[in-house]
Amino acid sequence: GLGQASNRRPRLLLMGQRRSGKSSISSVVFHKMPPTETLFLESTTRIQKDPIQLVPIFVLERGFIANIWLLHSSFMDFQVWDFPGQLNFLDPTFDFDHIFGELGALIWVIDAQDEYLEPLSNLHTTIIAIQRFYPAINIEVFVHKVDGLSDEYKLDTQRDIMQRTQDELSDNGLDNVQVSYHLTSIYDHSIFEAFSKVIQKLIPQLGTLENLLNVLCSNSGIEKAFLFDVLSKIYIATDSSPVDMQSYEICSDYIDVIVDVSEIYGYDRKPQGQVSSPTSEAPSETQQEEEEATLEASSIIRLQNGMVLYLREINKYLALICLMRKDSIERQGLVDFNVQVFQNALQRVFEVGR
Numbered sequence: 001g002l003g004q005a006s007n008r009r010p011r012l013l014l015m016g017q018r019r020s021g022k023s024s025i026s027s028v029v030f031h032k033m034p035p036t037e038t039l040f041l042e043s044t045t046r047i048q049k050d051p052i053q054l055v056p057i058f059v060l061e062r063g064f065i066a067n068i069w070l071l072h073s074s075f076m077d078f079q080v081w082d083f084p085g086q087l088n089f090l091d092p093t094f095d096f097d098h099i100f101g102e103l104g105a106l107i108w109v110i111d112a113q114d115e116y117l118e119p120l121s122n123l124h125t126t127i128i129a130i131q132r133f134y135p136a137i138n139i140e141v142f143v144h145k146v147d148g149l150s151d152e153y154k155l156d157t158q159r160d161i162m163q164r165t166q167d168e169l170s171d172n173g174l175d176n177v178q179v180s181y182h183l184t185s186i187y188d189h190s191i192f193e194a195f196s197k198v199i200q201k202l203i204p205q206l207g208t209l210e211n212l213l214n215v216l217c218s219n220s221g222i223e224k225a226f227l228f229d230v231l232s233k234i235y236i237a238t239d240s241s242p243v244d245m246q247s248y249e250i251c252s253d254y255i256d257v258i259v260d261v262s263e264i265y266g267y268d269r270k271p272q273g274q275v276s277s278p279t280s281e282a283p284s285e286t287q288q289e290e291e292e293a294t295l296e297a298s299s300i301i302r303l304q305n306g307m308v309l310y311l312r313e314i315n316k317y318l319a320l321i322c323l324m325r326k327d328s329i330e331r332q333g334l335v336d337f338n339v340q341v342f343q344n345a346l347q348r349v350f351e352v353g354r
């Protein structure tokens with residue numbers, strides 16, 4: 001399953017000037033920190049002494065208890081790096097391959113509330129260098145802190161940044177480089193949306209996942225289904241009906257509730273039938289996963305507006321959350337069965353993917 005592919009998880013690197021919001025983004029997305037508390041965060045640079053030093057602030061094996069068992073980590077591998085001045089890819093003392101060799105996406109954060117010409121020129125230098133040595137990396141620009149800006153100003157800023165970047169790349173003969181832009185803020189769900197889009201591009205099985213979700217929805221009377229990375233609340237796939245912000249927010253809040261409840265009342269239940277004897281070897285990953293598969297947690301909640309939320313943990317990173325009308329859940333046996341089929345199919349998709 002996914003566990004064995006752990007060193008092949010989509011890898012992301014967050015870069016940008018200091019104070020652009022990198023630590024805040026990682027704390028809000030990966031540590032459930034309330035956005036207002038980021039005001040008191042230490043800037044990432046303060047931890048840095050060496051101008052080129054990777055700062056893996058977020059320990060992924062954090063031991064997050066969700067419902068019954070431990071969610072070890074996120075579906076993605078995530079690191080934060082302050083912009084270190086000039087990136088000299090020829091510097092023999094620094095192992096760039098180690099950092100960029102398996103990187104899926106470089107996320108560059110620009111503070112839209114601040115003067116951005118200099119940060120932008122640093123971005124351009126970086127893209128040009130990365131293009132030369134690691135052309136496969138997706139470049140994703142977060143035009144960040146847009147909560148303080150009017151809608152019109154937001155779009156103008158994004159357009160300006162796009163235009164300047166396009167011009168600079170063209171001047172360097174890089175007309176065909178794809179750069180994506182996202183308007184983000186930690187004060188609403190836009191930061192999660194942006195991460196979802198970034199991650200989805202890195203999942204080769206995305207089309208299959210969407211098809212499986214479509215089949216699940218149409219066979220079970222489900223209106224909307226999301227496959228969430230539980231730790232970050234980023235959805236990695238959804239069925240092809242349009243995403244409306246409100247359903248996304250409800251589902252994401254629901255994960256919060258479940259995780260909170262299980263952090264308080266949950267416990268790390270040993271998989272059944274596993275006898276822990278000091279001489280026995282640690283169970284192999286597949287054995288563990290098979291046992292975990294019999295213990296997946298699920299939860300159903302009825303909303304006042306007649307809708308029902310259905311949650312099922314799929315594996316150690318992912319949970320399925322479905323939004324449906326209450327008459328659909330009257331045939332809960334059918335829904336449960338279809339979800340089980342979905343879960344089995346998903347398992348196979350990720351196995352074949354390897």
Ligand code: GDP
Nearest residue numbers: 018019020021022023024038039043145185186
């Ligand atoms: P870093 O140096 O890039 O890690 O930046 P920090 O994460 O320390 O953020 C610098 C400041 O920007 C902090 O005071 C944050 O509260 C603030 N900040 C971060 N994200 C946002 C945002 O989306 N909107 C607003 N208004 N402020 C933000």
